[in-house]
Amino acid sequence: MQNTDPTTKSRRQFLKTAAATVATFNIVPRHVLGGPGFVAPSEKVNVALIGGGGQGHSNLKNLFQLEDVQVIAVADPAEAYDHSQSYAYYKTMGGRMPTKAMIETNYAEKTPNFRCTPYEDFRVMLEKEKSIDAVLCATPDHTHAYISVHSMRAGKHVYCEKPLTHNIWEARQVAKVAKETGVATQMGSQGHSSVGTRENIEYIQGGAIGAVQEVHVWVPATRYNFDLKGYPADKPAAPAGLNWDLWLGPRDKHSYHPAYHPFSWRDFWAFGNSALGDFGTHDMNSAVRALELWSPTLVEGYGIGFSNEEIAPYGSMVHFHFPANDKRGPVKLHWYSGGAKPAQHEALGAFTLPRRGALYIGDKGVIQHDGSGGPPRLFPDTRRVAFAKPEPRLPRSNGHHRDWIDACKGGKPASCPFDYGAQLTETVLLGVLSQRLGKAIKWDAENMKATGLPEADAIIREASRPGWEIA
Numbered sequence: 001m002q003n004t005d006p007t008t009k010s011r012r013q014f015l016k017t018a019a020a021t022v023a024t025f026n027i028v029p030r031h032v033l034g035g036p037g038f039v040a041p042s043e044k045v046n047v048a049l050i051g052g053g054g055q056g057h058s059n060l061k062n063l064f065q066l067e068d069v070q071v072i073a074v075a076d077p078a079e080a081y082d083h084s085q086s087y088a089y090y091k092t093m094g095g096r097m098p099t100k101a102m103i104e105t106n107y108a109e110k111t112p113n114f115r116c117t118p119y120e121d122f123r124v125m126l127e128k129e130k131s132i133d134a135v136l137c138a139t140p141d142h143t144h145a146y147i148s149v150h151s152m153r154a155g156k157h158v159y160c161e162k163p164l165t166h167n168i169w170e171a172r173q174v175a176k177v178a179k180e181t182g183v184a185t186q187m188g189s190q191g192h193s194s195v196g197t198r199e200n201i202e203y204i205q206g207g208a209i210g211a212v213q214e215v216h217v218w219v220p221a222t223r224y225n226f227d228l229k230g231y232p233a234d235k236p237a238a239p240a241g242l243n244w245d246l247w248l249g250p251r252d253k254h255s256y257h258p259a260y261h262p263f264s265w266r267d268f269w270a271f272g273n274s275a276l277g278d279f280g281t282h283d284m285n286s287a288v289r290a291l292e293l294w295s296p297t298l299v300e301g302y303g304i305g306f307s308n309e310e311i312a313p314y315g316s317m318v319h320f321h322f323p324a325n326d327k328r329g330p331v332k333l334h335w336y337s338g339g340a341k342p343a344q345h346e347a348l349g350a351f352t353l354p355r356r357g358a359l360y361i362g363d364k365g366v367i368q369h370d371g372s373g374g375p376p377r378l379f380p381d382t383r384r385v386a387f388a389k390p391e392p393r394l395p396r397s398n399g400h401h402r403d404w405i406d407a408c409k410g411g412k413p414a415s416c417p418f419d420y421g422a423q424l425t426e427t428v429l430l431g432v433l434s435q436r437l438g439k440a441i442k443w444d445a446e447n448m449k450a451t452g453l454p455e456a457d458a459i460i461r462e463a464s465r466p467g468w469e470i471a
Contacts, residue, residue: 037155037183039133041409044068045157046133050122050147052076052099053262054083055161056138057092059188060099062401063136064106069405070114073129074099075122079241083262094262095241096120120243122147126154134408137161138188142271143249145170148418149470152181157408159401161188162281163273164418164425168448169461171429173470175422184407186400186414187421189281191373193397193414197286200369203376204290206390209362209383215287215333216342216359219371221275223305223314223338224264230310231268232257250468267312273432274312275337280428281421282372283358284333288424291331295445296320296427301434304338309436314338318431335431347379433459 039045047063049056052074063069080095092098096118107114119125126132134157137147145165151158158178164187165171178185191197204212231254238244238256247261248254251270259267266272287293298321303313315338322331334342341353347366353359356371365383367376378384397403403414416424433450434441436459442451450456464470 037133037157037181037408039157039409043409044070045405045408046131047071048073048075048122048125048129048132048135048156049099049103049138050075050125050135050151051138051161052078052096053094053138054092055188056099056136057094057102059136059138059159059161059401060102060106062399066402066405070107071103071116073117073119073125073132074103075119075125077120077243077246078239078262079120081239081242081262121246123150126151126156132156134158134184134405136188140247140265140271141273141277142166142251145174146250146464146468146470148174149177152177152183152185155181155183157184157404158418159186159188159404160418160421162421162425163277163428164281164421165429166271166273167460167462168426168429168433170470171422171426172448175419178418178422184404184414185418185421186404186407187281187416187418187425188400189285189372189416189421189424190400191282191371192285192416193400193403194373195396196369196375197289197373198392198394198396200286200367200373200376201290202390202393203367203378204360204362208365208376208378208387208390209360209367210364211329212291212331212360212362213329214361215291215331216336216361217283217287217333217371218336218341218353218358219275219279219283219356220339221279221337223267223274223312225259225267225311226314228259228267228311229306230308232259248465250462250464252465268310269312269436270310272312273429274316274435276316276318276335276428276431276435279337279371280335280431281424283356284335284428285416285424286369286373287333287358287360288427291322291328292325293320293322293331293333293427294423295443296322296333296430297443299430299434299441299443301431301438301441303435303438304340307435313435315340316431316435318434320427320431345379347383349380351377351379 074096076096078095080097083094100116100118103116135151137160144160148158148160235255244256301318303316305314307313318335320333324330345366360367366379369376407414444451
């Protein structure tokens with residue numbers, strides 16, 4: 001018998017009903033119909049961009065392809081800057097004013113009078129722009145948690161670049177607030193939505209290489225500031241139009257320097273988390289999902305080249321030890337950055353490992369794939385011939401940004417919502433923690449403690465300047 005009690009309807013059913021009401025009358029404010037964050041399926045999602053740099057622009061290009069999205073505001077502490085001088089990959093001007101122009105140019109053909117409003121401070125933007133439905137955060141790592149939590153508590157759906165947070169405590173707080181607020185979330189690790197990621201999971205869980213004992217993941221990324229051995233000593237004046245205090249956010253005691261802004265802040269522990277923090281949530285993802293690698297009990301991290309308490313090493317090797325569970329035996333995951341790679345496995349034959357990728361070693365063969373969601377390559381040749389490619393069983397993505405926008409409209413969660421993104425980020429940050437301390441970490445996940453290492457506490461939960469707390 002059909003249940004007609006409206007209190008038992010699913011959220012999706014409710015949204016359909018609410019959307020029909022809006023279409024019919026168009027006089028009732030949508031926030032009255034659906035509560036905080038509600039966006040009717042028939043309406044455009046109003047997005048605000050926080051962070052007008054290269055990665056923000058990359059995200060914009062994806063949002064511009066979606067007809068039911070419009071970017072109505074941008075916030076950045078910098079008015080304008082040329083980040084191509086720091087990193088040639090980014091060829092456009094960054095900052096809020098060039099980004100405003102980029103957005104308005106995109107919409108000009110269909111909406112000649114369209115205007116995007118620029119803001120220096122994203123908090124002022126959220127206070128003034130009541131029509132914002134969702135925010136996309138593409139700022140340096142040290143501000144991810146504060147911006148995400150502040151936005152979620154304001155009732156906004158949130159897409160945040162990776163890694164989700166700068167420290168482990170923040171990761172748990174962001175996941176907690178996401179659950180409390182119920183907004184649609186997505187961590188910006190695009191490989192999560194690739195077909196290759198799903199195929200790797202299907203191959204591994206389908207027994208393509210038998211029981212997996214080891215995984216190797218490597219990236220060529222290294223440090224950007226090659227000659228520095230800590231924070232730069234000189235103190236040049238901040239360029240006109242840059243609110244340096246706002247850029248620092250929860251951090252203090254750091255004078256402006258071009259070594260930090262606009263691009264190479266990742267080298268410094270205060271703002272970034274080295275190549276591991278940059279690429280770990282991309283390239284470890286398939287392994288974590290396929291083998292359910294939650295909460296390593298032991299992490300051993302080693303820096304390659306000079307590093308200290310201020311600046312990251314040129315590369316690293318990190319060994320994550322995951323205990324057995326009811327689906328598999330124990331697994332070791334090995335991370336390499338800065339040019340190091342695993343040894344050539346005999347099953348690969350003449351195949352040469354790429355500059356960036358992953359290798360899974362099982363008792364029946366090996367799988368290799370390129371970094372951040374590349375498709376599986378099965379070895380040896382005899383195993384490839386004998387094993388039939390699994391039928392697709394995992395839902396395919398419509399696109400990393402498309403899935404998030406659909407979730408904003410009441411659809412199913414995106415491929416990397418904050419509950420999963422936070423767990424993956426925590427695992428990556430445990431590797432960073434071991435690197436920074438130069439010691440093995442025996443991880444007590446329940447109590448969020450590195451057993452026997454009280455000096456780890458200040459890194460697990462970093463201090464924040466007054467006014468920037470997220471608790």
